[in-house]
Amino acid sequence: MPQEKITYKDSGYFSTLIVDYLGQKSETIHLYNRFPSIDNFEGQMEEKAQNFSMDQRQVLLEVLKRQNNQIGISSNTIQNIERLSQANTFTVVTGHQLSLFTGSLYFIYKIISVIRLCEDLKVKYPNKNFVPVFWMASEDHDFEEISTFKTKGQSIAWEQSQKGAVGRMDTKSLNSVYKYFAAVMGDSKNANDLKELFRQAYLGNQNLAKATQYIVNELFGEKGLVIIDGDDKQLKSLFTDGIVNELSNQLACKNILKTLENFEYKVQVNPRVINLFYLGDGVRERIVLDNEKYKVNNTSLEFTREEILSLAQSQPELFSPNVVMRPLYQETVLPNLAYIGGGGEIAYWLELKQYFDASNVTFPMLVLRDSAVVLSRKQKEKLEKQGILVKDLFLKREGFEEALAKKYSEIPIDFSSYKALVTKQFNELEKLVKQTDPSFDGAVAAQRKKQLNGLDNLEKRFLKAQKIKYSDYINKALSVQEQVFPKGGLQERQLNFSEFYLEYGDAFFDQLYLNFNPLENQFKIIVL
Numbered sequence: 001m002p003q004e005k006i007t008y009k010d011s012g013y014f015s016t017l018i019v020d021y022l023g024q025k026s027e028t029i030h031l032y033n034r035f036p037s038i039d040n041f042e043g044q045m046e047e048k049a050q051n052f053s054m055d056q057r058q059v060l061l062e063v064l065k066r067q068n069n070q071i072g073i074s075s076n077t078i079q080n081i082e083r084l085s086q087a088n089t090f091t092v093v094t095g096h097q098l099s100l101f102t103g104s105l106y107f108i109y110k111i112i113s114v115i116r117l118c119e120d121l122k123v124k125y126p127n128k129n130f131v132p133v134f135w136m137a138s139e140d141h142d143f144e145e146i147s148t149f150k151t152k153g154q155s156i157a158w159e160q161s162q163k164g165a166v167g168r169m170d171t172k173s174l175n176s177v178y179k180y181f182a183a184v185m186g187d188s189k190n191a192n193d194l195k196e197l198f199r200q201a202y203l204g205n206q207n208l209a210k211a212t213q214y215i216v217n218e219l220f221g222e223k224g225l226v227i228i229d230g231d232d233k234q235l236k237s238l239f240t241d242g243i244v245n246e247l248s249n250q251l252a253c254k255n256i257l258k259t260l261e262n263f264e265y266k267v268q269v270n271p272r273v274i275n276l277f278y279l280g281d282g283v284r285e286r287i288v289l290d291n292e293k294y295k296v297n298n299t300s301l302e303f304t305r306e307e308i309l310s311l312a313q314s315q316p317e318l319f320s321p322n323v324v325m326r327p328l329y330q331e332t333v334l335p336n337l338a339y340i341g342g343g344g345e346i347a348y349w350l351e352l353k354q355y356f357d358a359s360n361v362t363f364p365m366l367v368l369r370d371s372a373v374v375l376s377r378k379q380k381e382k383l384e385k386q387g388i389l390v391k392d393l394f395l396k397r398e399g400f401e402e403a404l405a406k407k408y409s410e411i412p413i414d415f416s417s418y419k420a421l422v423t424k425q426f427n428e429l430e431k432l433v434k435q436t437d438p439s440f441d442g443a444v445a446a447q448r449k450k451q452l453n454g455l456d457n458l459e460k461r462f463l464k465a466q467k468i469k470y471s472d473y474i475n476k477a478l479s480v481q482e483q484v485f486p487k488g489g490l491q492e493r494q495l496n497f498s499e500f501y502l503e504y505g506d507a508f509f510d511q512l513y514l515n516f517n518p519l520e521n522q523f524k525i526i527v528l
Contacts, residue, residue, distance in 0.1 A: 005522035006391050017265040018343045022521050031350040033363040038124050044337045051362045052335045061085050063234050071217050076224035080131040088128050092118050094340040095135030098212040099146045105492040113340050113369040113518040115223045138167025138209040138231045139320045141284040149496040154184050164282040167209030174202040190505045194498050236316035238333045243312045243319045255355040268348035271324050279320040338365040370516040372524040379480050380527045390525045393481045404474045405466040415455050422451050
């Protein structure tokens with residue numbers, strides 16, 4: 001079935017910054033290196049090739065082989081890892097927290113967007129290799145953000161008391177969560193596949209990082225996706241200079257604050273003076289600079305400048321970048337061309353270019369991941385019977401109700417022509433007043449306002465009456481809107497992939513691969 005698209009601006013779900021960025025408005029140009037068009041990748045490859053050495057590639061290759069040697073990666077992934085030793089091979093990256101069973105749909109959408117972009121780049125540049133990479137944010141410590149997902153109207157939650165980096169958390173306590181998830185899924189073939197995936201991942205691996213790696217590899221390994229865990233001593237050794245610079249010179253804070261001085265948009269993230277955490281087993285705490293001492297929050301640890309710089313050189317794995325510094329770490333250790341993320345992510349990346357420039361690290365192209373709403377054929381047919389376009393569902397509930405009332409009404413509800421007529425008459429009256437007694441201006445203005453307010457009230461009463469008259473039709477349409485936009489929000493931020501996999505199986509992923517194209521900058525409407 002032919003699919004539909006609308007612009008991100010028309011969807012109403014994206015910030016002014018993202019809309020202006022996609023429109024290449026002059027206000028945003030200084031915030032990025034190259035705009036993500038297929039032709040601009042040539043210059044990005046040339047620049048990155050000059051700033052990523054063969055020694056870095058060798059370390060990366062060793063890390064990836066070690067991290068992926070026990071999860072049964074596909075031949076396509078094996079080939080992609082080996083290709084990274086070659087100077088003509090580049091990565092395209094997305095990353096995410098280790099959300100329970102992938103969390104919300106956009107986790108999946110990000111990865112498919114990366115895979116699709118790599119495929120398109122290979123067509124455009126056949127003499128180069130492009131490797132899709134998923135960066136696991138395993139050092140993140142915000143457990144609440146990753147511990148729940150929703151499917152089939154149920155919230156599946158993991159409750160436990162471990163602290164520190166989530167990637168290191170033991171998954172044994174997920175046995176009871178698995179039992180609940182299994183009961184929710186039922187006993188169909190697709191349900192059994194999902195249950196087995198959950199069981200193998202969380203009950204067959206020692207920690208959350210390995211469990212997440214298992215799931216992502218099972219779902220996307222055949223596409224050649226390479227999974228990388230940033231919580232790695234060898235990778236951190238490539239980032240020692242970045243850690244030392246942050247401790248010594250506070251490059252992130254200084255440069256990001258300069259960018260924000262003339263920032264014309266809502267600030268997504270603010271830098272701290274020190275943008276590093278101290279990382280240990282069960283501990284991920286902020287490092288703060290206090291009276292020339294480097295202290296670790298909520299611990300007794302403190303260091304002199306000399307001590308902490310020595311520690312950074314000898315044990316860089318003890319230092320964990322925060323949200324504004326992690327991008328620099330990622331781009332230091334990968335031969336990367338582009339980062340693919342959601343609107344919120346791209347918004348904070350757009351604050352970082354000056355920081356990257358000061359650090360002498362190539363700033364990647366920033367690509368907005370694909371977004372989609374997914375409808376069943378039955379839902380689409382219901383809309384068609386009522387003459388409703390899928391794009392109408394993007395209206396907020398009140399606006400959608402009004403549009404439906406006006407659509408069904410046999411009498412015109414739009415009073416714009418009457419208001420225009422009143423306005424014209426009062427404009428003529430004001431000319432007459434100016435020729436007689438200007439002191440009447442206030443009285444004329446008051447009458448104008450009274451007449452227009454009266455028309456507004458009449459219009460609202462007409463609209464209310466039509467809403468009541470056609471309430472059955474309107475409620476049917478609102479029911480579909482609520483299914484497609486649960487709780488008035490996007491599916492991709494509310495539902496887990498399992499809800500769609502239960503009904504459609506692999507066909508769900510097939511349709512996403514078929515329709516996604518992140519450089520297109522269009523919101524997809526997919527009917528299954």
